[in-house]
Amino acid sequence: MRTDIFARLDREPEPPKIEVPRMTWTRLALFGGTLAFYLVIVVAVLLSTWLVTLDWKIMLFRPYQQWPELHAFLDYYVVLGQRGPTAVMVASWLGWRSWRQHTLRPLLSLGAALLLLNVTVGAVKLGLGRAGPHYATQVGSAELFAGGDIFPSGHTANAVVTWGILAYLATTPRARRYLSATSAVVALGVGLTTVYLGTHWLSDVLLGWAAGLLILLALPWCEPVIAVVEAWILDLRDRMREQLRSRRRLVPSLPVATGNRPVPGLFPPRPAGDGEPVREAVGAGGGRGPSATRGAGLQGSQLAAPRAHHPATHPAHAAHHAVRSERGPAGPAGSRRPPHSRPATGG
Template sequence: MRTEPKPSRLDRIFARLDREPERPVLDVPRMTRHRVVLFGATLAFYLTIVLAVALTSWLVRFDWQAMLFRPYQQWPEIHAFLDYWVVLGQRGPTAVMVTAWLGWRSWRQHTLRPLLAFGAAVLLLNITVAVVKYGLGRSGPHYATDIGSNEMWHWFQAGSDIFPSGHTANAVVTWGILSYLAATPRARRWLSALSAVVSLSVGLTTVYLGTHWLSDVVLGWAAGLLILLALPWFEPLVARAEAEIFDLRDRWRSRRAAPATVPATPVEVPVALKPRTSAQDEPAAPEPVSTAPSPVSAVSTAPEPVSTVSMAPEPVCTAQEPVSTAQDNPVSTAHTPKALHLAPGPHTARSDRTPVTPVGSRRPPQADRVTRGTTTSAHPIAGG
């Protein structure tokens, strides 16, 4: 008795996924009044932090106090764990993980919006954060030299690109995009809380390791939140890019499906033969045609009907009898005696034959006749 092989666990998982319906896609978020208010408040907070650091306010003094406290010396037992935890804010590893998840969602939902929205968010983050980093030129705690200073405008020194914190801003955008693209309201709430915890912990981890000031982390949180709040403004651009990509894919598929066009080659069309008038008639063999040049200057190319050859016996012509030609055709088309019975063969139209003129005189040779135009050496003498 034959038994079917038992499916493995992986086969059962894929079979269950195939039975699952496509998850519903929520409406594209719009820039509502509530979101506009949040965006304006966050932007004002962002500018306030920059101004407070530039003016060396109490926030700068608090930065120095946190740095001189040296948290990595106060709690050294968690140093090894936080060295790995801070990777959740690095751009490369987090982008790979989130892209893999959003790619799976795009494949299941047959849409490119998750991937395109994430790409737009990362592009905006890199542009805005990089401009502020290199524009302010603030040095990190490991490169600080003057205690109590804001360590800004050091454009040509090492480590002068830490304000705002790139790890913190990247953690906010990378993990916050999951809640922004959530398919259900419940998933959006859970993912929002998870992304907030991850981004806050990553920012504080950089302060613990001494790689960022506390004000860098605060400004990084504000920078990432601005990107997430501004994403609805770029949704029309994302939809247009998705439509163009799908249109390009459809054109490429139609081009591959279309058969390859082969250039037409000229084909010789055979000459149409006239049908036989009688089933009992048998075709005669083609007559040999001489290849001598014809003196006729022009020959009509219009097709003419070809008469069939009768197989009735005809009188045999002697060698002295000249070959007669057709009255309607001044050019001779045959030089073989009619008494010869040739093998049957297809007829050719008169227009396809090569006009031939017989060579030499048609008269039989005579011994006592002198060819015209020649002279004799002696004349006969008349009389006896």
């Protein structure tokens, strides 16, 4: 029995309990506030304000030296914000959700969120080029345009988006509340862990939280595109399946030969005497009979092949056929006419 996603999609339509989030006024207000916070962080770092001073104070405090007993655990915990492992884990869960809910929307929503994350966060990282705490060269400097790529924090933004997508796709209010709280705790923990390990400034983490939240709040604007892509994928699947069925109908079903037995229906029966080799008739005088012409096309290897051994003739039949030496006088050389036959014409 097939258990793939497309097979389940063929069985029944999308359940009515799945509600696609819309851009409400509340969500729009949250999006505007988060965007304003994002811009404030960027401007504060560009102008080297008190936020940059706070970054340096935390960096010089070196939390990983103050609490070294946490280092081993947090080294593993920060993996929850790494893009590769988290994307695989969440995609596996959403793939099961797609199979159960008979829709590709969960997987396509994750793909759209990760695409937005890579484009927006990656563009700001490369554009500002901020160096990390371990590569800082001047105390009190924002370390911008120094060839780095840590502003905003990719681990933090990825933790917000990857785990927050589970709350975004929740089908019940209760599940949405629990998943929202869980994803918030994971994202906060991952961001603070990067500050503890000294791989990010505090301002990097603040901007990473804002960047991830902006992507989650903007996902309802992507829902029409997700619906179009899902319909296109399913239509492409149907067309490919129809082409495969057409090719299978065009291929003839031939019987399989077993052993040395000929396969019936593959080769039509040949008329008797058509193309069959005819033995050359040789008379007493060595002349060639009329059948010699028909056998002239035989290859030398075929003519030289030894004759098959035939069993001895039954005594009852041998009595009626005398050998050549016991026959009476024959006609002209090479003739097979009986000795007492008469010509067909008179005279």
